[in-house]
Amino acid sequence: xxxxxxxxxxxxxxxxxxxxxxxxxxxxxxxxxxxxxxxxxxxxxxxxxxxxxxxxxxxxxxxxxxxxxxxxxxxxxxxxxxxxxxxxxxxxxxxxxxxxxxxxxxxxxxxxxxxxxxxxxxxxxxxxxxxxxxxxxxxxxxxxxxxxxxxxxxxxxxxxxxxxxxxxxxxxxxxxxxxxxxxxxxxxxxxxxxxxxxxxxxxxxxxxxxxxxxxxxxxxxxxxxxxxxxxxxxxxxxxxxxxxxxxxxxxxxxxxxxxxxxxxxxxx
Numbered sequence: 069x070x071x072x073x074x075x076x077x078x079x080x081x082x083x084x085x086x087x088x089x090x091x092x093x094x095x096x097x098x099x100x101x102x103x104x105x106x107x108x109x110x111x112x113x114x115x116x117x118x119x120x121x122x123x124x125x126x127x128x129x130x131x132x133x134x135x136x137x138x139x140x141x142x143x144x145x146x147x148x149x150x151x152x153x154x155x156x157x158x159x160x161x162x163x164x165x166x167x168x169x170x171x172x173x174x175x176x177x178x179x180x181x182x183x184x185x186x187x188x189x190x191x192x193x194x195x196x197x198x199x200x201x202x203x204x205x206x207x208x209x210x211x212x213x214x215x216x217x218x219x220x221x222x223x224x225x226x227x228x229x230x231x232x233x234x235x236x237x238x239x240x241x242x243x244x245x246x247x248x249x250x251x252x253x254x255x256x257x258x259x260x261x262x263x264x265x266x267x268x269x270x271x272x273x274x275x276x277x278x279x280x281x282x283x284x285x286x287x288x289x290x291x292x293x294x295x296x297x298x299x300x301x302x303x304x305x306x307x308x309x310x311x312x313x314x315x316x317x318x319x320x321x322x323x324x325x326x327x328x329x330x331x332x333x334x335x336x
Contacts, residue, residue, distance in 0.1 A: 120217045121172045127274040128224040129156035130170070134238065134253050135264060137166035137226050168226035173233050175221050175284040176200070176211050204287050211284075220278040223271075232257070236292040238265055240285040249279055256296050 130139040143161055146153035153161040161167075197208045211221055225233055232238045232255070240251040249271040255262050273279050 117172065117217065120219065120222055123219045123277050124172050124222050124224045125170065127219060127277040127279070128272050131155075131224065131272075132166075132168055132170055132226040132229055133223050133269065133271055133280075134225055134229045134233075135166055135168070136269075137168035137170075139170045140167040141169065143167055168228075170224050171227055171230045172222050173225045173230045174216070175223065175280065175288055176216070177234075200287065203290055204283065207283065207287055210281065218278060220281040221284055223280050229262075232262055233288075236288075236295060238262060239289045239292045240280075241289055242282050242286060243268065248282075249273060251285065256292070 125139065125142070130142050131137065138155055138161060143153045146161075155161055201208050215221070223233075229238065237257050238253060238255045240253055243250045243252055247270050250268065251271065252266065252268050254266045259266060271280060
């Protein structure tokens with residue numbers, strides 16, 4: 069049962085949502101037949117997590133992209149082999165540096181395209197994908213099928229930072245005036261609870277592995293912010309209920325336009 073304070077948009081940002089069939093029906097009313105067909109044809113992904121982890125650790129140089137903490141397990145393995153540990157840039161690792169257990173964090177969650185026992189994507193996942201497309205039309209194409217596990221949809225984070233990112237408590241805001249891969253990493257928590265955030269970080273690049281997608285990080289940023297505006301989550305739920313019941317304004321319009329404006333405003 070969905071908690072009373074959990075909106076479908078928040079659910080789409082972190083885990084597979086479970087909206088009612090009526091909510092799902094209301095969402096599909098605003099999609100074209102082609103968009104509905106594409107959502108219906110979404111296929112699940114094979115188990116590529118190990119390969120994705122290997123790629124992300126190599127691209128991100130065995131460091132948490134938020135805190136720069138080095139991969140604790142890899143540091144120990146290098147010490148066991150060589151008696152000391154150098155980082156991926158050849159610098160000696162010492163006790164004064166940060167170390168952590170590192171994990172692969174999907175920007176858009178892996179569970180969105182995981183198929184059910186019948187081989188199809190469930191109704192809740194379809195609704196979540198529809199909501200993502202309402203924030204950024206066509207963005208679902210980037211995470212279709214096996215693409216959900218591409219390096220551009222993942223970043224390397226420590227366990228704690230992974231949890232904060234998944235819960236929309238930290239976010240990456242692209243800084244276009246700086247280098248293409250530079251982000252302000254902000255938080256909705258008291259900063260001392262997630263130290264060293266907030267900070268500005270330029271993400272590592274790799275000659276053959278895709279960098280984290282600016283578009284997907286911007287989508288995560290947008291969803292995080294819209295749900296931290298006072299009452300925004302409840303307001304979106306109210307719009308979905310009105311769509312479900314077919315309510316229209318006096319001028320014949322629906323509140324869908326307001327929802328789209330709200331989403332677009334986050335990107336402005």
